[in-house]
Amino acid sequence: MTPHQLHRVDGELSDRTEIVAANEAGSSAEKLGNEWQLAKDSIRYVLRDSGTTIRPQRRLTSDGIDHAATSYRNRESLHRIGKRLGGRGPPGS
Incomplete structure (x- = not known):
C-alpha cells in the first residue's frame, strides 16, 4: 500500500475529512498514522480538533x-x- 500524501492548504490539513471518515469506519489512529505517515498523536489531534470522540485504548x-x-x-x-x-x-x- 502506498502511503497517502498529506496536503496543507493555508496551513490547514485539507484531508481531515478523509482521516475522520476512515477513523469512523473503524481504522485505528495507529493504522491511519502509518497510512498518512504521521505520528499516532498527530492523528489523534486531527480527530479531536475535528470534534471526533476518541475511542479508548x-x-x-x-x-x-x-x-x-x-x-x-x-x-x-x-x-x-x-x-x-x-x-x-x-x-x-
Missing part, C-alpha cells in the same frame, strides 16, 4: 497481565499471547 486487567506473563515464561510466543488476549498483531497480519 484497550487495557489488560491485572489477571490478563498475570496470564500473559505466565504464558510467556512457559515459552509461548508474544504473537500468540497477543492474539489470544485480543490484540491485532503486527501491521499487515
Whole structure:
C-alpha cells in the first residue's frame, strides 16, 4: 500500500475529512498514522480538533497481565499471547 500524501492548504490539513471518515469506519489512529505517515498523536489531534470522540485504548486487567506473563515464561510466543488476549498483531497480519 502506498502511503497517502498529506496536503496543507493555508496551513490547514485539507484531508481531515478523509482521516475522520476512515477513523469512523473503524481504522485505528495507529493504522491511519502509518497510512498518512504521521505520528499516532498527530492523528489523534486531527480527530479531536475535528470534534471526533476518541475511542479508548484497550487495557489488560491485572489477571490478563498475570496470564500473559505466565504464558510467556512457559515459552509461548508474544504473537500468540497477543492474539489470544485480543490484540491485532503486527501491521499487515
